[in-house]
Amino acid sequence: MKKGAYVQFPRTVVKNSGENVCQGFAEIVSCLKEACNQNVKTILTVECYPGVNQQELLEGLQSLGAVLTIHSDDLAFEPEKIDALLEKDMMDSDPVFGIMTVRRLEDYFYSDKLEAARKEAEAVERGIVLIYGVGASLVHPGDVQVLADITRWEIQLRYRRGMSNWRTTKTDLPKLKKYKRGFFAEWRWADKVKEKLLPTMNFYLDMTTEGQPAMVDGDNYRQGLLKLSGQPFRMVPYFDPGVWGGNWMKTHFELPENGSNYAWSFDGVPEENSLLLDFGGKLIQTPALNLVYAQPRRLLGERVHARFGKEFPIRFDLLDTINGQNLSLQVHPLTEYIQQNFNMHYTQDESYYILDAQGEDSCVWLSVKTGIDPEAMAEDLRAAQRGEKQFPAEQYVNCLPAKKHDHFLIPAGTVHCSGANTMVLEISATPYIFTFKMWDWGRVDLDGKPRPIHVDRGVANIQWDRNTEWVKENLVNAVTPVYEDEHTHVERTGLHEREFIDTFRVDTDKEATIHRNGSVHVMNLVDGCQAKLVSTDGSFEPFEIHYAETCIIPQAAGDYKLVSEDGSPVKAIIACVRN
Numbered sequence: 001m002k003k004g005a006y007v008q009f010p011r012t013v014v015k016n017s018g019e020n021v022c023q024g025f026a027e028i029v030s031c032l033k034e035a036c037n038q039n040v041k042t043i044l045t046v047e048c049y050p051g052v053n054q055q056e057l058l059e060g061l062q063s064l065g066a067v068l069t070i071h072s073d074d075l076a077f078e079p080e081k082i083d084a085l086l087e088k089d090m091m092d093s094d095p096v097f098g099i100m101t102v103r104r105l106e107d108y109f110y111s112d113k114l115e116a117a118r119k120e121a122e123a124v125e126r127g128i129v130l131i132y133g134v135g136a137s138l139v140h141p142g143d144v145q146v147l148a149d150i151t152r153w154e155i156q157l158r159y160r161r162g163m164s165n166w167r168t169t170k171t172d173l174p175k176l177k178k179y180k181r182g183f184f185a186e187w188r189w190a191d192k193v194k195e196k197l198l199p200t201m202n203f204y205l206d207m208t209t210e211g212q213p214a215m216v217d218g219d220n221y222r223q224g225l226l227k228l229s230g231q232p233f234r235m236v237p238y239f240d241p242g243v244w245g246g247n248w249m250k251t252h253f254e255l256p257e258n259g260s261n262y263a264w265s266f267d268g269v270p271e272e273n274s275l276l277l278d279f280g281g282k283l284i285q286t287p288a289l290n291l292v293y294a295q296p297r298r299l300l301g302e303r304v305h306a307r308f309g310k311e312f313p314i315r316f317d318l319l320d321t322i323n324g325q326n327l328s329l330q331v332h333p334l335t336e337y338i339q340q341n342f343n344m345h346y347t348q349d350e351s352y353y354i355l356d357a358q359g360e361d362s363c364v365w366l367s368v369k370t371g372i373d374p375e376a377m378a379e380d381l382r383a384a385q386r387g388e389k390q391f392p393a394e395q396y397v398n399c400l401p402a403k404k405h406d407h408f409l410i411p412a413g414t415v416h417c418s419g420a421n422t423m424v425l426e427i428s429a430t431p432y433i434f435t436f437k438m439w440d441w442g443r444v445d446l447d448g449k450p451r452p453i454h455v456d457r458g459v460a461n462i463q464w465d466r467n468t469e470w471v472k473e474n475l476v477n478a479v480t481p482v483y484e485d486e487h488t489h490v491e492r493t494g495l496h497e498r499e500f501i502d503t504f505r506v507d508t509d510k511e512a513t514i515h516r517n518g519s520v521h522v523m524n525l526v527d528g529c530q531a532k533l534v535s536t537d538g539s540f541e542p543f544e545i546h547y548a549e550t551c552i553i554p555q556a557a558g559d560y561k562l563v564s565e566d567g568s569p570v571k572a573i574i575a576c577v578r579n
Contacts, residue, residue: 005529005546006253010234011276011283014224018280022215025060028205031215032064035144035202036128043121045142046132047197050166050186051155052148052207054133060213067127068120072135075113079169082108086185095176095452097434098184100343105135105189108167114138134166134190137197146215147197148205151274151287153238153266155182176452183433195293195310198222208274208285216277216284222294224277224284229295230556231540232523232533234549235273235288240264243445246324248356248423252548260446261324268316268522268550271430301555303518304577313346314501314522314575315432316550319424322358327417328451329365329393329439331458334413338434348435349499350428352408352418353573355526355548362402363419365393366410366475370467372396378459381438385455391439398468400476405505405526405571409475411498413463425524425548427503427575436461479505488512493573502578507571511563519576521553528570532563545572 022028036042044066048054054073076082085108089099117139121129131139132148155163159178164171166186173181204221206214216224239255242263249255249262266272270288277284289312291299296310304313319327332348339345352364368377377396384391393399397415400408402422410416415438418424436458437451445451466475474496483490487510493503505526506512513536514521525531525545533543533551536559545551553560564570 011278013278018282020220021279021282043129046146047137048148066130068129070131072133101185146203147201225294229298232543232553237267244325246320246322248322265318270312298556299554301518328437332412347412353425354406356423358421362421367466367471407493409494409496411496522575531570534561
């Protein structure tokens with residue numbers, strides 16, 4: 001397979017001119033001064049997403065010459081009080097899981113302090129009043145409104161570098177607990193604020209790369225999201241090492257040497273990935289989730305939006321164990337379990353599509369063997385967790401050979417993991433954090449510490465009736481032909497009837513027309529060097545996709561064709577929400 005075709009920083013051209021984008025604080029301040037009528041009073045509100053470097057922001061805006069500056073963070077509860085409010089939701093004894101918060105940002109602020117600050121701002125008669133920080137818009141919506149934003153991946157990287165969560169006494173938490181507080185609490189109420197501001201903000205301020213702020217006016221930012229909602233697009237992937245990781249991605253994607261491996265690639269996860277909006281060569285990086293909030297109906301389709309609201313329900317990522325190790329033996333919670341324990345309304349059903357495999361030992365571990373004793377398996381898992389023995393996985397779990405283009409379905413409640421020497425395209429529902437690891441093959445993580453194990457939660461969700469025969473009949477290569485002609489073959493490859501995601505494999509050496517079913521599509525080119533997506537009615541410009549890349553085709557893009565321009569065979573996997 002051709003190397004180097006994979007695009008690591010895909011961008012979407014919004015405009016051929018960059019005149020609407022300011023780069024660096026000198027340009028940003030000049031633009032904001034122009035927007036603020038300095039001959040009269042102007043309240044400039046800069047709402048900050050948690051994780052934005054507020055010190056960098058404040059220093060950058062000093063030359064505004066504000067006559068009054070209000071830091072909204074100072075109006076919030078003391079860190080000790082916020083920590084106490086979150087204690088139950090955070091399930092402090094658990095390093096990974098918490099309860100999806102129902103709190104809102106205003107629940108963490110003193111209403112009398114907000115009112116006093118509002119009156120102080122309104123009392124100013126002339127000049128610029130700067131209100132900035134988390135919750136700035138709670139003080140005043142602003143005569144000029146700015147959203148200072150940052151991607152979730154960058155937040156996670158800052159956690160690893162030592163950044164703490166917003167207003168907490170627990171500044172030395174391990175990275176997993178920082179991420180947990182972000183995932184279950186901070187990002188939830190911060191997204192509600194963001195969602196409210198996206199239609200009204202005057203400016204969008206990209207604070208993702210420290211020292212390189214960039215700002216675009218709100219109308220052009222919204223125009224960019226509107227354009228994306230009607231055409232295929234890719235998000236910015238990111239790659240992360242893991243103890244079990246391999247070297248397939250490093251080779252095929254020409255990734256930089258990291259002194260380790262790359263275990264994961266996240267290329268199709270709007271909750272985590274970002275978009276690069278190109279205005280005449282000037283880039284604005286923004287969370288892909290903002291598109292979901294701004295254009296849910298055009299992106300998802302009416303039917304999918306009605307079911308999931310402003311959530312993107314499908315997730316694609318890559319798991320690389322080529323010359324690596326087995327993933328941890330794991331299970332995902334049943335729907336009722338995730339609802340009752342974590343306040344999440346749907347669970348992580350998924351599948352493994354084998355993008356590549358190496359050697360005869362490539363395998364997938366999938367569900368329990370016929371005739372095993374559930375109590376004995378549970379006890380052996382607990383003994384392994386206590387360090388008393390190695391868990392005899394081969395005694396209890398099916399180890400199935402895996403070859404390129406096999407598809408293994410994994411409805412929630414099914415024990416599973418990818419074996420060594422497989423390159424997996426993981427297709428799943430979005431609630432990706434809810435993985436109960438039960439056995440990690442006796443190893444430690446890259447930091448030298450044992451990885452979190454959740455045997456009791458896992459055992460509570462295992463569906464013991466999914467034995468060897470049932471698995472082979474229902475979960476392995478459950479392929480149904482859909483269409484065939486001289487040049488094209490289409491087949492349904494899953495998912496299982498308990499899962500809401502449908503997947504289809506399209507093979508062609510010419511072109512294949514893809515009709516919509518009222519759902520957003522997520523596609524990965526699983527074979528062939530490259531292909532093009534062409535609108536059947538010309539509603540979008542032809543879009544090029546390369547081997548192993550994931551792209552999203554919004555419902556508003558309409559019907560399209562998968563085209564092989566040079567007549568060589570190409571193969572794509574397409575996922576959508578089942579009718």
